Amino acid sequence: TANDIDSLRQRLIAGSLQVQQQIIPQLAELGNEGLEVLMEFLLKRRESPATWIDGKAYQVLYNSDAPNAREFLQTNFPEGIVPLKSDAGINYKPLQQLLAAQDFQAADRMTIEKMCEVAGPTAVKRKWLYFTEVDNFPVTDLHTINNLWLVHSEGKFGFSVQREIWLSLGKNWDNFWPKIAWKDGNNWTRYPNSFIWDLSAPKGHLPLSNQLRGVRVIASLFAHPAWTNKV
Numbered sequence: 001t002a003n004d005i006d007s008l009r010q011r012l013i014a015g016s017l018q019v020q021q022q023i024i025p026q027l028a029e030l031g032n033e034g035l036e037v038l039m040e041f042l043l044k045r046r047e048s049p050a051t052w053i054d055g056k057a058y059q060v061l062y063n064s065d066a067p068n069a070r071e072f073l074q075t076n077f078p079e080g081i082v083p084l085k086s087d088a089g090i091n092y093k094p095l096q097q098l099l100a101a102q103d104f105q106a107a108d109r110m111t112i113e114k115m116c117e118v119a120g121p122t123a124v125k126r127k128w129l130y131f132t133e134v135d136n137f138p139v140t141d142l143h144t145i146n147n148l149w150l151v152h153s154e155g156k157f158g159f160s161v162q163r164e165i166w167l168s169l170g171k172n173w174d175n176f177w178p179k180i181a182w183k184d185g186n187n188w189t190r191y192p193n194s195f196i197w198d199l200s201a202p203k204g205h206l207p208l209s210n211q212l213r214g215v216r217v218i219a220s221l222f223a224h225p226a227w228t229n230k231v
């Protein structure tokens, strides 16, 4: 009823993160009137940087077949809710679309591809990164990639999340791998089928960095000024 919708609307606007997280799927169940509330919510908050709550609301609209939801996004958020800034001329829209659709496995591949594009044609051909290339990454591009992951994963995935966990473990790699389920005892998690490609994964599980050639790439990523110099 109109009353239920209005009560959900009030709680979405004023509630805690936890309340908002519960209300968004409830609104999604309520058809067009529920979607309208999510649209209003996104518009109201568009002046401040998107959080993962905005990501949740956006994803409901993005994955809905309702014509007015599609039209609303096309008009107001054609590029999504995270600014797709790049200092390397990279188009992050394909990554944005995979994350909005919650296709984390394809998004993970796309992340590696885009990072190789940032590094340049030799890295694109090689299909993996040298740590020196990561050192030279533009802060802007790392922020964009990281914010896309954060906003579309309930704040669970992203390099900054991984880095915080690694710092909390005193930078100890042996403790870090099992913490993010990249290793179980002596066994490396096998790519791709043993990784967890949804939000049931532990915090920091994605995006992946292959450790076949050692820790230097991920170490460079965690040492990058992007995480300490806010732009």
Ligand code: UYC
Binding pocket: 112, 128, 182, 183, 188, 189, 190, 191, 208, 209, 210, 211, 212
């Ligand atoms: N793989 O085990 N990985 C691949 C991971 C290792 C291996 C890709 C992550 C250990 C081989 C991604 C972990 C290891 C290939 C990841 C992991 C190993 C491959 C695709 C836990 C053997 C085939 C992108 C740390 C003991 C490719 C890419 C090749 C692929 C990720 C083997 C994203 C996080 C040490 C043989 N693994 N990888 O980089 O180069 O190819 O032969 O880390």
